Amino acid sequence: MIVRIIGTGLLGTSLGLALSGRHEIQLEDASPMTAALAQDLGAGLQASTDSPAPDLVIVATPPDVAATTVNSALVAFPHAIVTDVASVKEIVLAEVTGGRERYVGSHPMAGRERSGAIAADGDLFIGRPWVVVPHETSRPDAIDMVKRIAMEVGAFPMEMGAAAHDSAVARVSHVPQLMSSLVAATLVDAPPSSLDLAGQGLRDVTRIASSDPKLWATIIAGNPAFVADILCSIRSRLDSLIDGVKTMAEQNTHTGVASVARVISDGNIGVSRIPGKHGGAPVRYATVYVLVPDKPGELGRLFTETGQIGVNIEDLTLEHSAAQPVGRAALSVNPSQAKPLADGLEERGWTVASVEMEEN
Amino acid sequence: MIVRIIGTGLLGTSLGLALSGRHEIQLEDASPMTAALAQDLGAGLQASTDSPAPDLVIVATPPDVAATTVNSALVAFPHAIVTDVASVKEIVLAEVTGGRERYVGSHPMAGRERSGAIAADGDLFIGRPWVVVPHETSRPDAIDMVKRIAMEVGAFPMEMGAAAHDSAVARVSHVPQLMSSLVAATLVDAPPSSLDLAGQGLRDVTRIASSDPKLWATIIAGNPAFVADILCSIRSRLDSLIDGVKTMAEQNTHTGVASVARVISDGNIGVSRIPGKHGGAPVRYATVYVLVPDKPGELGRLFTETGQIGVNIEDLTLEHSAAQPVGRAALSVNPSQAKPLADGLEERGWTVASVEMEEN
The missing domain is CATH 1.10.3660.10 (6-phosphogluconate dehydrogenase C-terminal like domain)
Incomplete structure (x- = not known):
């Protein structure tokens, strides 16, 4: 499939990196330098006037020009499916004019603080929700194509209306x-x-x-x-x-x-009500708090020994406050594994500060 | 020194555990059962009418009865220094009457979500600020004694007025x-x-x-x-x-x-403006983001190999969102160590999602 990505900032370039092994990627940006950078990073090839017409156009411009860019793409490529990745969906949809049946909105929930192609990462979408936002006249094959792209980059497609999104x-x-x-x-x-x-x-x-x-x-x-x-x-x-x-x-x-x-x-x-790690209802975890001296190798030793005890750490935070010579690692585990973990760590000389059960 | 702890909940019992190797600890609570539990946990011995007069009284009752308890202690033990650990200081100070020169307020910044003796932990205060709150007529030896106790349990004493606190x-x-x-x-x-x-x-x-x-x-x-x-x-x-x-x-x-x-x-x-890990001005860290498959032993392997690379992890968070098969570990390191760490991890087969420099 030929995929044209318009706008090669963080999201566009990351999509190019994630999709380029699977599809022919055309890169386009208002700034040709930016598109060239994305090409150098391996996100695809810069589009030219000779490029064949794409099957899918992904608009990854700044949100304030997303609708205009979607409209241009619907006109320029009359057989292409067009989506955009702007983080708000109603204002884009409201401005889409001709060819609306070929348009489906998207919002991959994969933002980060940094922007630009140089921050791009083909793994950016792995495990993240990707909201697919069809409207009343979106063609079913257009919706399916956008969902497929979401899955190909490792995201989980979720269908929602624009207002609900x-x-x-x-x-x-x-x-x-x-x-x-x-x-x-x-x-x-x-x-x-x-x-x-x-x-x-x-x-x-x-x-x-x-x-x-x-x-x-x-x-x-x-x-x-x-x-x-x-x-x-x-x-x-x-x-x-x-x-x-x-x-x-x-x-x-x-x-x-x-x-x-x-x-x-x-x-x-x-x-x-915030879902737990694996979706669905909140998971009830136990947290084992362990004191960790602030010197190299101690976290490594902690995790090696946790592995030896045979316990899977579900989540983990290192807490500290000002001027502290010792950190406190909070290891979240399945409640049934809390006591074996705490006992095993103490046997190995660790100070287990406490074990807490999270109540939901 | 003889230390009487009045109120054997989380803080009182934790203090008893932290101080009992060093001082003679007397435990007192409005509920004798609670004091007995603290004794069973190793926090000291229950006080009786025969107990010798203490040199220091630490009031660790709920805050709404702290001032009354401080006043009773100042009367009952006319030679003792008296402090309290309530999390607000002006209302307690305002109600302290006779013997004010022997009273110094305290606030160890070591709360946690759980309460009660059973959650107590002698390491609770390690590395935490302990605010010492003298007033205009507090005796210098009283102030020094409270600061010494703070240091003995591993906390960092910080002097502040009640209103500033x-x-x-x-x-x-x-x-x-x-x-x-x-x-x-x-x-x-x-x-x-x-x-x-x-x-x-x-x-x-x-x-x-x-x-x-x-x-x-x-x-x-x-x-x-x-x-x-x-x-x-x-x-x-x-x-x-x-x-x-x-x-x-x-x-x-x-x-x-x-x-x-x-x-x-x-x-x-x-x-x-929030101070960094070791106090003072915010420290500038670099963060290396690494993808971690959600199965046992992977975090252990990550930290073992980080130790092999010779880099000290300053802080660490594991990020995930719903239904995610792969976690993203954020490893905060000294900026000079970010590239060696990222390179070393990639050589060992890890996917380094990105390296970010924190700007202050």
Whole structure:
């Protein structure tokens, strides 16, 4: 199959790398230098006026020119299926004109903080969801072709409508980004000594606050209605919370306690709905906390010995706080393996700080 | 030295475990059963009416009875130094009456989600900050004694005033907890398919949203004024942000872009102020992303081979999303070691997805 990729930034070039062993890839970019770079990286061959017509066009331009580029491609290649990979789908679909039956939207959930061809990676899509967004007149063979491409790069195709997609990403991606940034913004004026008290919780909440402002302004601009709705629901809860906390402060009573408990408790319910590692319902893990001296080879020894004990680590985090000579590794395992792991590690001289069962 | 620990929950029992090799520990709790459990765990011996008077009393009761307990101890043991470990300090200090010169507040930054003696751990304080909170009439030897105890359990004593402490924890702990819960609460009504799109960002932002509502209501009740101030500053920024996003939605223009970019950009500045692993200014790390097949022994092999390459891993996260057969390990290393590590791993057959330099 001949696949033309228009826009050879991070996603376009990564797609070229992932697909070039399987298909004939034509690369096109508003900047010929950028297309040449993608070619040098092995993502395919630069398209020319002599190139044969493609069977599939993947538009991987910045989102604000995606619809225009889709329309040009539908006209230029009247037999091709056309998709785009923009992170918002309703605004693109609304502007697609002629040949709509050959258009199917896409959103591979494989962003990263860096952009550009040089950051491209053929493995970028492995194991990630790839949302396929057909509309009422999309041809079935067009939908199938886009799903096939998703699977060929190792992603999991998921079919959703444009509005459902945009609402979902507002909730699980766009609003969490903005809230993380709002929390981090409160640190701008913090006395330095207060930041020395920062623990793992603050670090987790604000990790994504280092994202690119220009990129995120463009993303939010493509999805303002759903984002505004969710932000307003947060503001309404925040208003109640502030009322409760101010009541505590001013009347020196505990009558505001319920408002705090309600927010935390609703948060408990919400976070428990995030699917576990292998999809479906949240998996219940046990976590074994092990102290790890901060010197070379200790993590290696920990994992070698974990392997010897025969336990599979499902997830793993290394926690630390300021000025700490010892790290704390959190090893998530199947609950039945927690005790054998803890016992085995202690036999081998490790300090197991604790074993915790995650309750859902 | 004779140390009496009043309140044998998580912190009291952990302190007993950490100090019992070095001092004579007396254990006391409103529930004698709880004190007996702490004794069985090895945290010291239950206090009786015959017990000799202690040199130091550590009050580790729930925060709402800390001040009363401190006052009783100052009366009962007229020669003892008295400290408490409550997570807020102004309200305790305000209620301490006679013998104030023998009182010094404390806050070991070593909380965890679980509570109770059974979760206790003598290593709980290792490498954590321990805030020592003297007041204008605290005796110098009292301050020194509390700092010494902090160091004996492996913590790093940091001296701060009560108001500075309460303001700091509002900012780096209490408000981030509430905001994480507010984000998680938006997931309560989310369609299940939207949650399938959840990535690592949402998981990080909402990790602490699984905390205990009752515990947190008590913590916030002890620090409402500082918490309300910071929540109000967030609401004011949120108001501007919502105005900007609504402008985008209603007028279908990009005039709201600046409000989004400003929030993200302020967040960039804030998050860059969080100290790095070893205190002081943020350390610049490089991150090597490696694909790890989801089967036993693979992490062990990765770390063994990292050790063979001779590189020290500073921090490490395993990323995954729903239904993923392959994990992505993020290995943070000194920037000078990134390339040797990536090359060494590829020579040994690993897929290095990318190498990223963290910019501060």
